[in-house]
Amino acid sequence: MANLPQDYDSVMSRKQEVMKDAIGIDYSQFESGSMAFDYEKMMRETGYTLEEMQKIQYSVNVGNTPILELRNLTALARACAPEGKGARIFVKDEAANPSGSFKARRAANAVFHAKKLGYKGVIAATSGNYGAAVASQAAIAGLKCIIVQECYDSKGVGQPEIIEKARKCEALGAEVVQLTVGPELFYKFILLLEETGYFNASLYTPFGIAGVETLGYEISMQFREKYGKDPDVVVCTNAGGGNLTGTARGLMKAGAKDTKVIGASIDLSGLHMASDKAFNLKSCTTGHTGFGVPYAVDPDHSDVPRSAARPLRYMDRYVTITQGDVFYITECLATLEGLEKGPAGNTSLAAAFALAQEMDQDQMIVVQETEYTGAGKHVQPQLSFARENGIEVRFGDPKDEVPGKSVIIPEHPTLIKATDMDLDRQKKSLIKANLKKYTMDPTEEDYQYLAEETKKDVDWVKKAVEEIKASL
Numbered sequence: 001m002a003n004l005p006q007d008y009d010s011v012m013s014r015k016q017e018v019m020k021d022a023i024g025i026d027y028s029q030f031e032s033g034s035m036a037f038d039y040e041k042m043m044r045e046t047g048y049t050l051e052e053m054q055k056i057q058y059s060v061n062v063g064n065t066p067i068l069e070l071r072n073l074t075a076l077a078r079a080c081a082p083e084g085k086g087a088r089i090f091v092k093d094e095a096a097n098p099s100g101s102f103k104a105r106r107a108a109n110a111v112f113h114a115k116k117l118g119y120k121g122v123i124a125a126t127s128g129n130y131g132a133a134v135a136s137q138a139a140i141a142g143l144k145c146i147i148v149q150e151c152y153d154s155k156g157v158g159q160p161e162i163i164e165k166a167r168k169c170e171a172l173g174a175e176v177v178q179l180t181v182g183p184e185l186f187y188k189f190i191l192l193l194e195e196t197g198y199f200n201a202s203l204y205t206p207f208g209i210a211g212v213e214t215l216g217y218e219i220s221m222q223f224r225e226k227y228g229k230d231p232d233v234v235v236c237t238n239a240g241g242g243n244l245t246g247t248a249r250g251l252m253k254a255g256a257k258d259t260k261v262i263g264a265s266i267d268l269s270g271l272h273m274a275s276d277k278a279f280n281l282k283s284c285t286t287g288h289t290g291f292g293v294p295y296a297v298d299p300d301h302s303d304v305p306r307s308a309a310r311p312l313r314y315m316d317r318y319v320t321i322t323q324g325d326v327f328y329i330t331e332c333l334a335t336l337e338g339l340e341k342g343p344a345g346n347t348s349l350a351a352a353f354a355l356a357q358e359m360d361q362d363q364m365i366v367v368q369e370t371e372y373t374g375a376g377k378h379v380q381p382q383l384s385f386a387r388e389n390g391i392e393v394r395f396g397d398p399k400d401e402v403p404g405k406s407v408i409i410p411e412h413p414t415l416i417k418a419t420d421m422d423l424d425r426q427k428k429s430l431i432k433a434n435l436k437k438y439t440m441d442p443t444e445e446d447y448q449y450l451a452e453e454t455k456k457d458v459d460w461v462k463k464a465v466e467e468i469k470a471s472l
Helices: 008-014 015-023 039-046 050-059 071-080 103-117 128-141 162-171 185-198 206-227 244-253 288-298 324-335 345-354 381-389 421-439 444-454 458-471
Strands: 067-069 088-092 121-125 144-154 175-180 233-237 260-267 316-320 365-369 392-396 406-410
Touching: 008 015, 008 185, 008 244, 015 185, 015 233, 039 206, 050 103, 050 206, 067 144, 067 458, 071 088, 071 324, 071 345, 071 392, 088 206, 103 121, 103 206, 103 244, 121 128, 128 144, 128 162, 144 162, 144 185, 162 175, 162 381, 206 244, 206 365, 206 458, 233 244, 233 345, 244 260, 260 288, 260 345, 288 316, 288 421, 316 345, 324 345, 324 381, 324 406, 345 365, 392 458, 421 444, 421 458, 444 458
Parallel strands: 088 365, 121 144, 144 175, 233 260, 233 365, 260 316, 392 406
Antiparallel strands: 067 088
16 A cells, blocks of 8 residues: 555546445446446345344434424415415424434444444545534444545635534544545545545445435335325435435335425536535535536446436436525524524425425425534524625525525515426436447447436437437
8 A cells, every 4th residue: 555656646546446445345246238237236235124224223323203394384385375285394303313414324324334344444525414424323333434525615715514514523533634625535535545444434335325215214104104194295405316315215115106206406507516616605515406416417426436326216306496595494494493404404495395385285295304514504604604705695586596696585485486407308418428438329228227217218218319319
């Protein structure tokens, strides 16, 4: 190790080998054809049964979190909705987990697996929510923990939300390596994995994603027990895709075949998340289109060779809301329901508030996660930070908001709207990425794989391939 070159290109050229050693998975055994990848085989052979996952999580006080009905927020939605509309709004209170977020489920499985395989420590690259979850579980398991955090822009300025996450990770016993935005993150991450021999507790391993299946399963079981039926809609904040993927798989395992899974992201179109200039021009660090779109159309550009987060396989609908919508709902949740939650949970809650107004009053819509984030729970630190970065903050109509230039708080709750994204367009983007990465002439096996990736039939995929090839 000491004699290996440490420059960027050399380290990144060793990525696949380092990843294999740090995860214990040979991803090549799931690959076939030109691009085909047996996703279900990976989940089946390297994951755990649902019962095993529940046993692991319950042993460390993770999971079995309560369902809360937001009656006052429902009443507000009904006051804004057409007559007879306004579904009942619920939240699965994942703040009840040890680290304060649903990511404790992923971390519990990842850390358990690391200890089972004999690793002495775990490493995760994260803005902080997952980092806190991994640090918490590592502390319980007696393992070392390093969190690699993209924290500052090139001027050394970091968002209040991210700084607060770092403090949480350190309080839970982790060593936090703080970096500036850019390619440095994965370089340092790979280097640390290689130097320490620790386990890669990535968000996107099959055991991590499988850990979230218990969340979807619990939602179905709790609704059946309490209300006699499954919820009509589950809204998942979509960033890297693992949240939605795991929840949807859990609902499927519960047999909740009629429950619609809707992804929600904050619209940050026009801002590049790997850009130093754009880094501090957003009001929150996750749950936005800067992650949600690229990870949906090219999931395998994450920190594992093959991501287990594949949201386009499971999403029935994908909507966006604005930063201003999230700030408004954050205040509503606190003043109407007496609850403080972080921006990721309030992203899906803002979407649920708008979507509930399309639904009948006897229907039920549930927001399936919350987030612990300290500074992110409070509106003023984030709005003050936005102003310091030259962003206009004012009341008005959120539809006029321009990401990176303005944050517009709704003047009235009727202005909160969920905007549909074109899922077919994203699915064609996924196909295009695969064609360019692997082959322009897919085999029948490849077509079947792409059909599974896009939740479409093979004929639709073949037509899309011909359209894409004609456009190139």
